[in-house]
Amino acid sequence: MNNRYENFPILLFSTVKLSISVQEMSIKGDERPSEYIVKESKFGAIESYLELGQIPIIDAIGHGISSSFLDKIREAAKQFFELPVEEKQRYSREIYGGREGYGVDAIVSEKQVRDWSYRLILRVFPEDQRRLNLWPENPNDFGEVVHEYAIEVKFMMDVLFKAMAKSLNLEENSFSHKLSGEQAQMIARFNFFPTCSRPDQVFGVKTHTDGTGLTVLLQDKEVEGLQVLVDGKWVRVAIVPHAIFVNLGAQMQIMSNNDIFKSPLHRVVTNPERLRLSVALLNVPDPETEIGPVEKLIDETRPRIYKNVKNYSSINYKCFQRGEVALETLKI
Numbered sequence: 001m002n003n004r005y006e007n008f009p010i011l012l013f014s015t016v017k018l019s020i021s022v023q024e025m026s027i028k029g030d031e032r033p034s035e036y037i038v039k040e041s042k043f044g045a046i047e048s049y050l051e052l053g054q055i056p057i058i059d060a061i062g063h064g065i066s067s068s069f070l071d072k073i074r075e076a077a078k079q080f081f082e083l084p085v086e087e088k089q090r091y092s093r094e095i096y097g098g099r100e101g102y103g104v105d106a107i108v109s110e111k112q113v114r115d116w117s118y119r120l121i122l123r124v125f126p127e128d129q130r131r132l133n134l135w136p137e138n139p140n141d142f143g144e145v146v147h148e149y150a151i152e153v154k155f156m157m158d159v160l161f162k163a164m165a166k167s168l169n170l171e172e173n174s175f176s177h178k179l180s181g182e183q184a185q186m187i188a189r190f191n192f193f194p195t196c197s198r199p200d201q202v203f204g205v206k207t208h209t210d211g212t213g214l215t216v217l218l219q220d221k222e223v224e225g226l227q228v229l230v231d232g233k234w235v236r237v238a239i240v241p242h243a244i245f246v247n248l249g250a251q252m253q254i255m256s257n258n259d260i261f262k263s264p265l266h267r268v269v270t271n272p273e274r275l276r277l278s279v280a281l282l283n284v285p286d287p288e289t290e291i292g293p294v295e296k297l298i299d300e301t302r303p304r305i306y307k308n309v310k311n312y313s314s315i316n317y318k319c320f321q322r323g324e325v326a327l328e329t330l331k332i
């Protein structure tokens with residue numbers, strides 16, 4: 001990897017049909033629930049500045065995961081979301097509390113516009129922190145597939161952390177020792193987007209930056225939806241078969257002292273005809289670890305931009321739900 005990617009924060013790493021018939025959520029005629037409707041957006045209207053952009057592709061190492069295995073992950077996710085509602089409710093976030101489990105996002109702010117999506121959120125690492133009562137038993141290989149995939153993704157992330165450090169002439173563990181320690185978390189977020197008859201008014205995921213170090217995203221193979229803000233314009237991320245998207249999270253931006261590795265604002269639009277599915281694996285540093293700009297990236301010409309912070313991902317989540325950008329709150 002080298003610095004020519006610096007202005008384009010999503011990287012295409014290298015391998016990725018869904019015909020899901022389940023549809024619990026639908027917008028019909030005037031029954032549109034108002035809490036989903038985007039009334040104003042400082043980030044630009046839903047249909048603003050749509051352009052098709054090119055995503056930088058890193059093919060030097062490839063992700064090394066077979067496309068048949070990637071299909072298996074999508075298939076496991078699809079099978080789970082296709083289960084009857086009552087069965088999915090067994091894993092409901094509302095029953096067990098906290099952020100993990102199945103459901104729509106909790107309302108945490110009066111300003112919150114709801115996302116047109118269902119999520120299944122599971123902590124995969126550290127392994128002894130798994131809440132296995134929330135892990136689907138159907139399909140019966142779900143847990144095994146997720147476990148295996150998470151190991152591959154962790155390996156990939158560690159390669160990336162090192163390569164990114166080296167590309168800045170830093171010691172190779174400069175990012176990983178903070179972002180990827182033993183207590184670092186890997187969160188699996190399965191996103192399921194039902195069809196929506198008003199894609200002009202409703203987002204699948206509203207504008208946000210990921211509160212992670214890195215996010216590894218397995219996209220739907222057929223249905224587009226992800227958009228990234230590049231130089232003030234929303235760019236559609238086209239589907240590239242067999243590829244995995246790597247999204248730089250805000251904690252990487254903090255560590256790189258802002259101007260090197262930027263965490264992109266991105267959003268997911270809804271689709272009136274087709275269901276969509278994505279699987280994001282999130283690298284979340286240990287909440288007890290203080291994250292801040294790497295000392296060697298601070299000097300007279302590049303003063304420190306961010307304060308040090310612990311448990312940034314929870315700050316990021318609250319700001320996301322209020323429609324705010326959490327990184328702004330850390331600026332010196």
Ligand SMILES: O=C(O)CCC(=O)C(=O)O
Nearest residue numbers: 189191205226268278280
């Ligand atoms: O569905 C996608 O393509 C992206 C989802 C996303 O941005 C997220 O889960 O943070």
Ligand SMILES: [Fe+2]
Nearest residue numbers: 208209210266
């Ligand atoms: Fe995201």
